[in-house]
Amino acid sequence: MAWYRQIWNVLRPGRTQRNLERELSFHVRERADELQAAGMSEDEAVRDARRLFGNYTSQVERTREMDINGWLDSALRNLRLAVRALVKTPAFTTVVILTLALGIGANSAVFSAINAVLLRPLPFPEGDQLVKLTQTRKQSPFVAPVRLEDWNRLSSTFQAISGWYAEDESELSGELPEKLSRALVAPRFLQVLGVAPIIGRDFSSREEHFGGPEAVLISHRLWLRRFGGNPNAVGQTLRIGRSSVPIIGVMPASFLFPGRDVDLWSVSPPDAPYAQSRESTWYTVIGRMKLGVTVEQARANLATVQSNLGNQFPKTDAGMGVSIEPLKEITVGGVRQSLWLLFGSVTLLLLIACTNIATLLLSRAAGRQHEISVRFSLGASRASVATQLLTEVLVLSLAGAALGLVMAAGASRVFPVLARDLPRIEEIGLDGRILWYTLACAIAATFLCGLLPAIRGTRRSLAGSLATASRALVSGRNTMQFVLVGVQVALAVTLLAGAGLLVRSLQELGRVSPGFEAEHVLALHISSNWGETSDFKASHQRVTRILDGLNSIPGVAGSATSVTIPGVPVNYQIEVNTAEGRAPSEPKMLAESRAVNPSYFATMRIPLLTGDLCRDDQSTAGMMVNRSFADAYLGGSSAIGHRLFQPGNSFVVPSEIRGIVGDARENGLDRAPVPTVYWCFGGNQPGSYFLVRTKVAPAALVETVRRKIHELEPLRSVYDVIPLSGLISDAYAENRLRTILLAFFATTAVLLACIGLYGTLRYMVSIRQREVGLRLALGAMRAQIVRQFVQQGLRAVLCGCLAGLAMAEAAGRLMSGMLFGVSPSDVLTLAGVTGIVVAVSVLASLLPAIRASRLEPMQVLREG
């Protein structure tokens, strides 16, 4: 019960001490009074009373021990000593704190990203119950509204299933049409996500039925921007396309689903007549599993549901499966590898920093042998001296960690700028877990840096031999220091090799011939919605009119439309078949599907190899295939004339292959071309790209193009106008970012390792001054001295390089999934890395070696 008082007493040592002395001196005075009363003189009485009392100071001390928490007391005393010792060597202290701040700060920063993106559940209540459902086999992963309703009704493992698709709208109540992204959602959308509007309400059941009142929920961002955060916004209307839609609620600022650019949510009623086909491909489907249901149970349940549907609707549903993945996995799975890679590299960096500091501390401990041996001779135990040394490191680590935390806080602001597209980036920030993690880092760093020097620095034999050591002419070999240098070099080589491989991958990616020309192409969107696609003729005419208008601009060499853009990773694999059918023995025809208009090939400079170009009047129903497709499935040029259709998708009319075009890296620069079919009816669906080939720099035409389109289509907004090369490079921004970061860490690592080498050699030189002086006096050549020290350093470096190369080989294999065009054991990279490290190490060891050779022998010997 009194422990807090014991701690309190430690924290106010002065007061405790004063009270004790007051109490004990009272005792002595009382005793003196008594003795005086018995007839002694006053002086005698006082002296006798003191004598009877015993050693006054030690009495106070012994009594005090009862009043305080001894552990805390000695910890505080150690702390005071540590701070005093560190303040006396400000340069050393600053270097160590900065090194640790860098190591721990980088570590905490990357951990804060990992924590927010990978570790924390999605920002929805019981987010782990959320899953994404996709239909497998046949046509597309997107699900027809009726099937979604079937799943929701028939499954027993889900609280609710819903879905969404997004389209871009022109909102017309402002001065200029503004492009807004709208998610059209199936009923129960907010119920599945477990989020409610902050103002207003969710959709009513009438609004979820066809013919019911229209309604829209708006984003917090739009609410602030358009309505200044006024609660009266609910009830006002937005003009979306041709209709006025009342606002029924505002979503919370943290609600960014399905995408951070979505500003509007409305219901797409499942009972609408146009939503009844089981073949339509609309929804990305999400579901909330009942509590306690596992993903496996949900999978089994939905498999049964869908197989029953297959029996009921053999034409559309037979053979279809349902794949279920946790929503979190879908959201963040793509960046997991990159984040752990970065985490691994900053951990290596921290290890290097700790090793570096350990070498510094070894030298420092050696320099303090005198102080340490004095303590031993005064009776200190080895444990208490080692604790004292460790306390110094703890102080350094905590200071470094505090500074590192500031760095990490800064980094969490920088992340969103560097990696805009990282999922959940807006959730990165400091929280309690980061604080604990940083503290754990500081403690781990304390032991990593401090344990070895504390153990070695307190060896009695070392301390005992001190008196002779300082006078010896030849000093010990200090193997441990060089081992630590080797460790640093090994870790640095590993990091640098990893960075080198990523850099080479990026270079290779830039060198790849994509099969199309991305330069001088401007990409842009023009708003439209799915409703308009029902009138194919009108939307087709509109696209043609826009393309003609674009082509009439001086400086434009051609234009086209496409649902996707080449060179950016997009997978849309489908199964096609020939109208005449194929023997079961022949392989299934799997192909990437692209919807473009006929001028696409000329605009993108994809060469026509055989046959003619398709035309885009619907009656002729022509299509193109790439060379890989023709060679793989239809015997090369004999492919022309075959009619292809997509089983299970009656929206795609069987089309005739009119020509074969060259292979282009349609689905990503880093992926070899795969068999691809081009349907020649692209361009009229929402979200399609318009691609404009320009004779001048594409950026110069942005305004002209905007004005032209506004002239032709005043009610539509034009947005995301950006050169195609920029779009492609954005798609690889994550690659670039992780490469840059890793290169930065690797450079820092090499620098740290070199500083470690330099420091070690300088220390060697300083303790071997007398030996060097003697040898010089005996006629040794200065070059010999230089060679000796450089050799000593390089021996450690070379051993480190060898170990580092072995580790780099292993690390390279771990990251082989991120490499492009280079093997994990790429000789050129590894040799280059070794070369760089050795070259820098030679420089780092030359400086102290030359210093040693410049010593004045007489001066050194006389001083000793």
Added chain:
Amino acid sequence: MGAKKNDILQGTLVLLILKTLASSKKMHGYAITGHIQKVSDQLLRVEEGSLYPALHRMEQEGWIKAEWGITEKNREARFYSLTAQGRKQLNQEEASWERLTEGVARVLRFA
């Protein structure tokens, strides 16, 4: 240290202090030594070296509490008094002391 009277057996000092404080309301350290010496007819002498550490340890244990006060001679002293917990402790220690002395006495009788 000169001729010692009977040194107090290790561990019994606490019992003596508890008993002393149980008989009066508040006492300072010097009075406690005096009381023990007087009541034991000078048979027992409390060493200052063990008294104050013992008092402070007992205070931390919560058996006694201390407060500053003024003596008749108008001096500042630290007065100790028994707590409820201390009273319980006294009962226990008294019981175990009786068991101990009885045990020792029997051994002495039979040996």
